[in-house]
Amino acid sequence: MAAAGTPADSRKLSNKVVAIAAGEAHTLALTGDGNVYAWGRGMFGRLGTGLQNDELFPVRIDFDSARRSWGGRRLKFVEIAAGAYHSLGLAEQFLELGHPDSFRDESESNIRTSLKVSSVKAGGMMSLAIDNLGALWMWGNCCPQQSSSSEGGFSLISSSIPIPVWNFHGHTVVKVACGNEHVVALVSAGETYKGGDLVCYTWGNNNHGQLGLGDTESRFHPEAVEKFSPSSHWAVHEVACGAFHTALLALDSRASNTLTSVCWTFGLGENGQLGLGTTRSSMLPEPVKGLPWDVFLISVDCGLFHTSVVSSAGDVWSWGMEKGLGLCPDASFTGTDAGDAISPLFISCGGPSRPNFPAPVQVSCGAAHTVLVGDDGYKLWSWGRGRSGVLGNGKTVDCFAPSTVLWPPPTDDFKEMGLDNVDRVKKSKGKDPTRITETEKRLMEAMEEMKILGSKLSVMEKYTSILHGSIFGKPFEERDIPISLQNSGSFDIAKEWENMLESSDRAKLVRLEMFYRNMLVGVKDKILKKRIQEIVRECLDSPPRGGNNYDFSD
Missing domain, CATH: 1.20.58 (Methane Monooxygenase Hydroxylase; Chain G, domain 1)
Known part of the structure; x- marks a missing residue:
């Protein structure tokens, strides 16, 4: 049923976004009717349009060529994922995989069980999939399952086909996330997932403590994070990875009367992406400082060096690089607002009068931008670095506050x-x-x-x-923008300037005075230089008195 005051045709399923995914500089959206849209940077073909052109607002991906291989049937997609420079889409017509046991012994290759991909995830240049039996597969630049050098050092391996992760045999992998070189998986404590019994495992590169195991030693095999083990009272329900940090949402099982969740982070913290009120890194999970304890956080995601969360009430917080906007250093703030956010900053939807995002669904972070789905999937907002059209608002400029994505x-x-x-x-x-x-x-x-x-x-x-x-x-x-200009379209600059001066505090007035003085000094300096140049030019152009010719050569 359409919301009150909303035309019924504008609430159709084809306009409803059920999932989003953000890559390095591109964004994907999945609609309720199974279509996939993409926008942002087109380099390397990550948008799936058949070209490498940038798209400034969402365009629907055409899967006609794939449709022909499926006997002309329309492909309906159920999940999407975005790595740094690539994209994944999971269709209802699941591709079959060989049973993991057939990889161990080729003599048993004739014994194959029909496995289907049920979930996909991507990060960096790595891709992951969970099959319908709860087994994990990975391809691309993968974490090795054994030491790849005689010295025992860590380095990724490359695989062009999905390879199984053996370590969770007898358990069910429920959710997974990956950064540049590390993986985090939420796995059932028993053979099957019964809800609330997930164990957090991490492995891969650990040079910044992004595995949360208390040290900086890399792991070739998954190890359980003690804070979220079966003996802990913290029940993890969401996980996300940045380039070198990890974020988790967990419920306190002891708080039976309230449904509250806490965001935990660990790993690299030099840009404040851990939200701990400092720029130090952390090798163990720590709760983010400054978030309310009486909210239910429904979604978390990590960008390259920033993190964002959204609550069920539509409250959004971000922290990390460039005030939590995720901007890279070459697109930074200036003046008194410069610097990274080492603690969560509240992101307002539309100013003090409308601070919350209505009916939130999901938040997703790219390398330097953030996208949020709200209004039950019928509206999108974005902010951060805007080059290549990654914000989907038809522009290529940075946005320091949420802007509306051109949707539908x-x-x-x-x-x-x-x-x-x-x-x-x-x-x-x-x-x-x-x-x-x-x-x-x-x-x-x-x-x-x-x-x-x-x-x-x-x-x-x-x-x-x-x-x-x-x-x-x-x-x-x-x-x-002054109120008079918003309301009437006319602008009395003298009056607005006076109003601005009247409403400014002492610090702002001092800054304006300094700006005016510096500008005035600069203008006077330029006038003086111009006058000196004119005098010199006049002297050079005038013939010497007495008709004497001077020779300055040796």
Whole structure:
């Protein structure tokens, strides 16, 4: 049923996002009708469009070539995953895998059990899958299951086909996550998963303590994290990995009267990505400082050097690099707002009047951006580094506050109005399809015009943000636009300047005074230099008095 005041056709299943995944500079979205959308950087073909072009807003991936290999049946996808530079999609028509035992003894290769992939995950240049029996598989740049050198050092191995992880035989792998070189798995304590009995195992590179085992020694085989072992009262229900850090959501089984969860982190902390109020790294799980203890956290994800969580009430917090926005060093803040967030920062949906995100579903972090699904899947927000269109808002500039992703994509609505309806129109009304084609042509021209205007707007916003940051010491945000300009479109600069001065505190006024003085000194200095240049030029251009010619050569 559509929400009150919302048109029924806008709440259709094809517009509902049920899952998102963020890579290094691209984003994926899975809709309720089984379609996959992608946007952001297209290099290496990670968007699945058949090209390497960037996409500034969501585009639906066309699986026609794959459909032909499935006898013309439409592929319906049930899960997505994004690594740094690659993407995964899991269709209902599951691909079969050989039984793990057949890998151990080729003589038994004729004894094969039909296994199907039930879940996929990706991180860095690694891909993971869980089959319907609860076994774990991995491919790409994988963590080795034994030492790969005579000295016993750690290095990844490359595999172009899925290889099984043997260590969890007799147990069920329920969830998994991976960073650049480490893996975290939530595995049933018994043979089958009964809910609430998960054990956290980690393995791989441990140079920053990202395995949470109390040291920095790498592991070739999974080891249980003691804090989340069967003897602990903490029940893990979500896991995420950054490049070199790990985050977990866990329930306290002792708190029977309230449904609350705690975010635990460990690993590299030099950018504040652990949320511990410091930049130190941690080799053991520690609870994030500054998050309320009376909220239920439903989703957590890690970017390259930042972490984000969202509660069931729609509260969002981020911490880590560049104020928790995940921005890389070459796209940093300036002035008094510079620096990383070493403790959680509350991310507001739309200012003080609307701080919470309605009906949250999931949060996902890319290398330097964050995407959140809310409104029960019918609305997306994004923030962070915006180059290559990774934020999906039609722009390529950084956003320091949540911006709305262009969802549902306008191209889908245009197609419904265009050639997709030609046959239906011809059969039902007998109309000339050229009229529909002409309509689509005008719509596509309008779309191109929108792209041009969006590009111009991006340049203007970037220029405005630079000026605003220079004067006020912080990035320009929408709420900085004067009320008079928002309401009427007219702008009395003298009046607004006076209002701004009246409302500023002493620190802001001192900063403005310093900016004005520096600017004035710079202008006076330039005027003086220009005048000196003019005097020198006049002297050089004037003939010497008395008609004497001077020779300055040796």
